[in-house]
Amino acid sequence: MGSSSGSDWDPPPGSWASSAARRRNMQAIRSRDTAPERLIRRLVHAQGLRYRVAARPLPDLRRTADMVFRPSKVAVFIDGCYWHGCPEHYVPPKTNPSYWSGKVTRNMARDLDTDQRLRAAGWTVLRFWEHESPDDCALTIAATVSRLRNDGG
Structure with a gap:
């Protein structure tokens, strides 16, 4: 039984x-299309900007950004507080802490590596925490993309 x-x-x-x-x-x-991602995308879209969702900024790098603006080379990441180790909100797990804390540590190292690789390839990387104001995130994204478009990339 x-x-x-x-x-x-x-x-x-x-x-x-x-x-x-x-x-x-x-x-x-969810690993994509989270509530914070959807809200920020809607706000950015309402400002007239178009982007790719869950796309690889670099074809040979097996990592995706939440929003990709190819012409201006901007990659946007909306990071979850738990999975990416937010300094304000991350709480170490009580169950199986060695596994989960190790996973978060590896995620943080991968995030840094991703940022370095994208910047080396000429990309602007914008990272936001899921708890940040969606309006502020959308304004920062729109201002960055607009500035880079006006500067010619």
């Missing part, structure tokens, strides 16, 4: 999920 651990569900070997409920919760987390 039940498993030897006393629960009706045992995680697969090597699984990151500590329970069926945790697994469902983690699978439901």
Whole structure:
């Protein structure tokens, strides 16, 4: 009937999920089209700017930006406070802390590497935290893209 651990569900070997409920919760987390992303995109679109969504700024780099303005070479990232280690809001996990803290640390290192690679290729990188004002983010994005278009890139 039940498993030897006393629960009706045992995680697969090597699984990151500590329970069926945790697994469902983690699978439901969106990696794109989050509420902050959608709101900022709507505000930027209302200002007449057009962009690519979840696109690779550099074709040979297997990383995507949330918004990409190719002609002006602007890559925008809206980072989640937990997954990207926000200095204001990140709270270390209580469950499986070595795994999850390590994952966040790797995400932060990848973010830095992405920024360096894009800047080396002539891109402007804009990063915002999910808790920042969407209006302020949209204004910064629009001003940056407009300035770079007017400057000729």
